[in-house]
Amino acid sequence: MTDLPKLGRPAASALAHAGIASLEGLAKLTRNQFLALHGVGPKSLPIIEAAMAEAGLDFAQK
Template structure:
């Protein structure tokens, strides 16, 4: 029990983890509701972290919102 509330994000560099946590994102499903550009605007998000997030979303059959 309780696993629904726990973060399920992949292993990311510390600045990227802090950026997501600071913006209130802890789950991949939350990121799938955002445009990729919105996530990139978070301070601390770099290309490596974005690649990791894209791959993690794809593994779950998810992706960033387009347009």
């Protein structure tokens, strides 16, 4: 089971391809690294940021 929020198919596939199956795994990436994943677009960012904030997580700084 994953704690990732529901995203569009391209973004969900991009995370799966990168081996990211949780918000904790996503927190290891910087915001720019997340946005650079093929299939992730600007619509995914607020959804991910809200889910991470709710879990007390944020993107890595470097």
